[in-house]
Amino acid sequence: MPSKNAKEAGLDHLSAMRALVRIVELGSFSAAARELKVATSTIARKITALEAMLGVPLLHRSTHHVALTEAGSLYHARAVSMIADLDDTLRVVAELDAAPSGPLKLTAPVAFGRRYLAPLVAPFLELYPAVQLDLRLTDNHNDMVMGGFDLDIHEGENYLDNLIVQPISRNDSILCAAPSYLARRGRPRTPADLAQHNCLRYLHPEGDPRWHLTNGEGVKSILPSGNLQSDHSELLLETTRAGLGIAEFEIWLIRDLLVSGELEVVLPDYRLENALTGRQIYMAYLPNRRFSTKVRVLREFMAQRLTGIGELPDRSLLPCLADEL
Template identity: 35%
Template sequence: MGVERLELRDRLEDMLAFSAVARALSFADAARELRVSASTLSRRVARLEAALGAALLRRTTRRVSLTEAGTLYLERCTDVLQRLEEADALVSGFGGAPRGRLRVAVPNLFGQRHIAPLVPDFMRRYPRITLELSFQDRYVNLVEEKFDVAIRIGALPDSSLVARRLATIRRFLVAAPRYPRGREALAQPGDLAAHPCLQFSHFQDGETWTLVRGVERTTVRIHPVLRTDNAEALRLAALGGCGVSALATFLVDDDLRTGRLIRILEDWALPEVGLFAVHPPSRLVSPKARVFVDFLAERLAGEPWERSGAVRPRRARKQGVAGGVSLRQRGAQ
């Protein structure tokens, strides 16, 4: 046959070396990731290219790039290595408690307020899992960045990711108690056009808000005096009397309960959005990822941050512990 046969162990080492270099586009960075020397990686990639009879990488003194053959081979390598990792993780679950490193991406503010406080209980329950939490608001690429699970808020784009809804996020119009003084009363949604508004750019686009009341739905034009993707900045601006903001109950529940903020147009709210746990598609979900998602579903059931009578919490919904469904199967929710 045209392809030289290598020992399976050598082939897997070479594929891992090539995959690391191809993702980093740097021998030095890949060497740090794998904790080997750059010269070792270079030898392994060269051995793989010799066995395949094709150049996988273009090397210059300044940069590394993929050849056409390398791009195709990387896709297959990633699939093989991922399935091997999944198989190891699945079988390891039969040897006792789930174990291993678990990488989770969580929204920055929600993660700090409502996931970080749960970590000690999770670690006590699963002491053999090493938890690595990344707090950031951008949508990470789970496969390329090697995250096991991501927690996301809002509508999910249609994709092959598997998602599980953990809770509902509700958002209300709020302002400081002193804010409305000296201004025309807000009696109906259209009145917002005459008031300064504080806009959360992650959920809301342009200069409009969509509001709902029962089955009614209306879109109103607003005048944003502050637009940011940081919800805490909006909360502080609202507390400072700068205007009306649409904020999630997980952020302002305590403020509403203590009276630091009040609801504006109490019969109206922004459309609800979901809190989801998502993970890459796989027939073999690792035990460590499964128990983490089950743990969050258990602890976040019924929107526990809605303690205040001011937010009128609904009766807690029962949450199952079954696996998620593909977004392609059900669409974004």
């Protein structure tokens, strides 16, 4: 019987590890062989040798199905992490003396992306022309590993434990209305006054229909009522701008409209607590992207331009509040 060291010496462990990971992800030996551009028999020999070296079966095989054994599940989980770390190390070393280049995949919410990221794409790519940016806008959180994303901008609390998060800004929400509406219907002075106003409601299947207003001294909860409700924030924004009523928005969505005076803050001493949108806007990335040059320059570029976007501008910049100073 050959010794364990002799078995190890005859096995390219990294190649076999990569083969097993691809077999599991693609679902068959033949699919993995096609991707790796080797014969199926070569893949099979690698896995057989790996199992012989470890002394345990890693895969249950059948004609049309491949499944991990208990030992295989443990090995696969560690293998995925080790391969990712190794690939990241090789990438970082290769990038040390090189300008950022290659594919870079970013995801963000739809309205946020249209309003803030779209204007930043051209300036970023002018600075780093060798980068191929892939920007995906969606309101459904993506699995960063399965989706191959390098950076995720999202509002609300961190939703995956294995991500590194970098806060960009507070994510404050306020009530606002068009000057024409407030001139016609009057300005609420307390949360209770909202019962006399046309309140435009945002709907979400996981959301709380109530508005929870806080001024630091407690929370006032009301159930708004009015003649419009929608699950689309930008639709509500357009109707609010048209003078239909009072609505709740995150400040990043209406910041420019507040500064221009097209919208006015209602109950300026109050903020809204919203479990869906949370209290922060974050950039998130996987630990194995931590030292990637292209991810670093994208993070720095976005942080310089997006810091504080979810916070109410200084009152001196808001026409409706400047007179109160």
